[in-house]
Every structure is written in C-alpha cells, then in structure tokens.
Amino acid sequence: MNTKSMIIDIATTLFQQKGYKGVGLTEILKACDISKGSLYHHFPNGKEELLIACLQSLNDFITREIVEIFKKYPTTEEATRATIDKLILDFETKGTITGYTFSSIVSEMASLSDPAREACANLYHKIQDIYFNKLLADGFEKEKASSIALMMTASIEGGMMLCLTEKATTPLKVISQVITNLLKEF
Template sequence: MDTKTRMIETATTLFQQRGYKSVGLNELLQACGITKGALYHHFPAGKEELLIACLHSLNQTLTRDIELVFHGTASTEAAARAVIGEMISDLDRDGTIAGYTFSSIVSEMSLLSEPAREACRALYEQIESIFCAKLLEDGFSSDRASSVALFLTASIEGGLLLCRAQNSSLPLQTISNVIPQLMKEF
C-alpha cells in the first residue's frame, strides 16, 4: 500500500471514530507514520484536503459495498434490511460501525468547510441514488422512489447516530423491523 492510500485509510478511521476536530495534526501524523512534510506533499492544503480525500474514498467504498448487496437481493426492502444487518453485525462484533457512518464529519464540517460539505452531500446523494434505482425496479414511481430513498437514507443515518449515542444496535434493529410495514405504506 502506498503512503497516500495508507494516510487516507488511517485518517478515515480516525475521523469516523473521533471526529475531524478531535484528531490533532500530530496524532494524525503519528498514526499514519508520516512526517508533516509527507502530509503536505500529498495534500498541499493539509488536514482538510486529506478529509475530503477520505470522504471521496468512503464514497467509493460505501457505494461498492451497498451496490453489491442491492444487486444480490430481490427487493429494496430485502436490500435495506441486509445492509442494516451488516451494520448491526459490525456493531455487535466490533463495537463500532465506523465503516458506514460519516454523520459526525457532516455535523462538524458542514458549516465550516464548503468543500467538505459538498463531499458529504455527494456521498449521501450516491446512497440515495442506489436506493432510488432499486425502488424504481420495485415499481415505485419516480417521485415516490426519490421520497422513499431519502427517507431510508435519513432513517439509517439517524439510526447510526442513535446506536453511537446508546452504545447499542437496538435503534438499527428497530428500523430494520419497521421497514417492511413502512414499504407497504409508501
């Protein structure tokens, strides 16, 4: 693995676990095993540019992972429940769902950095588009598919925040259990 990729992977984990502001530059350099010069060589604008690279990488990884699940399931309901099931397994096994959540970054950076906010927006938009495409396959109208995709994305992301706050997978379990009924109502 090259230095830049290692920096992105390490920083992504740190930012997800602790938030952007809580990770100091020296801690970041130490965790990545690099010098300040190496950081600025790869990311001339520094820590914020690294954050944006992390968000783009996360977008690619999440998109790939979610699309794999969605392509292998018959319905949006089954796909959403499978994705949530993976999150619950990760939380119960590892005590974290860092690979799926970036809410803390959004809440921290959306008002401070337009490029970071835009990268977060693109990530959410990509997730919604995956849901929307599957809902269209399920026979939903375009308007309904867009609305339900937004609702599912917001519910899952909110569930992730509640799981972190409660240190429990119960919020995601509840959302997963409610999805079948909600899909019928939409």
C-alpha cells in the same frame, strides 16, 4: 498499500472516532509514522484536503458495499434488510460502525467548509440514488421512490448514530422493521 492510501485509511478512522477538530496533524503523523513533509507531499493544502480525500474514500467504500448488497437481492425490502443486518453485525462484532457513518464529520464541518459539505452531500446523494433506483425497479413511481429513498437514507444514517450513542443495536433493528413494513404497504 501506498503511503497516500495508508494516510487516508488511518486519517479516516481518526476523523470518524474523534471528529475533524479532535484530530491534530501531529496525531495523524504519529499514527501514520510519517513526516510532515510526507503528508504535505500527498496533501499540499493540508488537513482539509486530507479530509476531502477521506470523505471520497468513504464514498467509494460505502456506495460499493451498498451496491453489492442491493445487486444480490431482488427487492428493496430484502436488500435494505440485508444492509441493516450487516450494520448490526458489524456493530455487534466490532462495537462500532466505523466506515459507514460520517454524520459526525457532517455536523462538525458542514458550516465551516463548503468542499467538505459538498463531499458529504455527494455521498448522501449516491446512497439515495441506490435506494431510488431499486425502488423504481420494484415498480414505485418516481415521486414516491424519491421520497422513500430520502427517508431511508435519513433513517439508516440516524439509526447508526443512535446505535453509537446508545451502544445498542435496537435503533437499527426498529428502523429495519419499520422500513420493511412501509415497503410492504406500497
């Protein structure tokens, strides 16, 4: 792994665990075992540029994972259940869902940084598009598919945050069942 990728991986984890403001450059430098010059070589505009790179990396990782799962299953219902089951398994085995949720970064940075807000919005739109396209393939009308995709995105992201705050998988289990029932109704 090259230095830039290593910095992004470590900083992403730190940002998810402690938030943007909760992580100082000194902590990132120490965790990466690099000098300040090395960090600024890769991210000349500093910490915010690093955050944007972390969000883009999360974007790539999360959407790749969701796309892979959604390709494996013939229906939105099955793919959604498999996606949520993976999140639940990750939480049960690791005690966290790091790598999938970035709501803490959104809530902290959306009003402070347009580039960070836009990077987060881009990821939410990509996730929504994956759900939307699968719903269209299942025969849903565009307007209904769009509404359901938005609801799924918000519910799953919110469910992850609830799991983290409650230290339990119940929220995602309930959301999985509700989405499954909702999709069966249509």
